[in-house]
Amino acid sequence: MDPTITVAQEFPDTHFVHISGFKTAPNVSTGFGRMYQPRYLSGLVAGSMTKSNIIGYVAAFPIPEVIRGINAFTLGVKEVNPDAEVRVVWTNTWFGPPEEKEAAEALLDQGADVIAQHQDTTEPQKAAADRGALSIGYDSDMRAFVGDTVLTSPVWNWGPMYLMFAEQVMNGTWETQQFWGGMDTGVVDLAPLSPMVPEDVASLVEEKKQAILNGSTDVFCGPLVGQNGVEVLAEGQCLTDEQMLSMDYFLDGVVGEAPGEAQPLEGKAAPAPESVGSTGELPKVAFVYVGPVGDLGWSYAHDQGRLALEEMGVETAYSELVPEGPDATRVIRDYAAKGYDLIFATSFGYMDSVIEVAQEFP
Structure with missing residues (x-):
């Protein structure tokens, strides 16, 4: 660690990364993983x-x-x-x-x-x-x-960290840091x-x-x-x-x-508890619309969001022209019973229906 700092002072235009250390300088960063x-x-x-x-x-x-x-x-x-x-x-x-x-x-x-x-x-x-x-x-x-x-x-995979620092030097974006990457960075894994x-x-x-x-x-x-x-x-x-x-x-x-x-x-x-029903996998998502999806209005705009989710690989379903009241409750309950993880009810008038079904499917 100290030799790195010493040499870095002699060569201020060269960048250095010290693995596992804690001392830094304008041209010295540290890098390690959350093993x-x-x-x-x-x-x-x-x-x-x-x-x-x-x-x-x-x-x-x-x-x-x-x-x-x-x-x-x-x-x-x-x-x-x-x-x-x-x-x-x-x-x-x-x-x-x-x-x-x-x-x-x-x-x-x-x-x-x-x-x-x-x-x-x-x-x-x-x-x-x-x-x-x-x-x-x-x-x-x-x-x-x-x-x-x-x-x-427990294994090391130094490649992502090396690439990150190399790109900083190549792109002129170097900023001294103390990098301590977790499993989410790919630097450590099982x-x-x-x-x-x-x-x-x-x-x-x-x-x-x-x-x-x-x-x-x-x-x-x-x-x-x-x-x-x-x-x-x-x-x-x-x-x-x-x-x-x-x-x-x-x-x-x-x-x-x-x-x-x-x-x-x-x-x-501590981190907030994991969301109810979360599995770490892509959820099944349902949408309930009060109008038609082809109206170029409220329901159409919501359906564009649904289509964006599908492009990400999310499984979706929707029901359009659903009246507020008992019909909305029935449709929302049906989606919940079919195992949908997330249900969007897109009308103010669906509020009581959502609360009722949510209590049945916590």
Whole structure:
């Protein structure tokens, strides 16, 4: 990090991007990804697959990046398996095949039947496979190198971020920034699941992934309890970026040592709950018109909006010349009963009909 800043000062017309750092300059940006998001998803898989309820985690250094990933992973584990625990062994190296293998074997000796890691080799996964255990990879899809015992891997895809910075330089739109992209940017993701993962688990993972992508949920939202029993965050709040970036403590469910202790925090408001009936898929939409769609007036204008939705791939239906009162109630109820997710009633006089049917189909 410091060498980047030093050289950047010597070459002010050259642009620099430092991966994972936090220091910037007019010609220096930083870039990283919210790896904690796919870490959480991989925890759902690990927690669902363990039989011993002991999951091992081979970790590099006790810094916020790694601690944040362990905590996110553990939240996923505990969500599906409250009885499970995540045991951490520190290797104090990013790339140390012998140390990684030794740490994994120590965790396996303690009864772990799933091994996760924040390291830069496949040694923990190989050690698990050699002992008949399962594992969660990291960096790339490690199933390609070890086999189906690697249930999935939180993975990096640096291409979108590299392209973004390159286009800024090419187009003369460079603005110094601290980029921290989530799964919605494509910089981080979860590798395809092993065929060993049951369909119900795969469905849950996909559901949670879509919730992260559409912003209806976040990983570090209350109630959060620290390893020491202290409530870190109350329900209805989520950690801020600053709080996540400085995380030095473990949450409940982690067995191991971290440099800090959990303390009560005041976070930001949690995302609004996902809309009723939302599936993350394109909805079926119905329109009820008081006039004819060919009148070049009120109903025609609304129908142009319906056609625009169809061009986006949305399935639509409509009824025209629907009188206000009982007829409108019947038509609206019929669409609701047929499973339409969203119904537009386009006349002021439809108001009571909409309220009546909405109560029947919450």
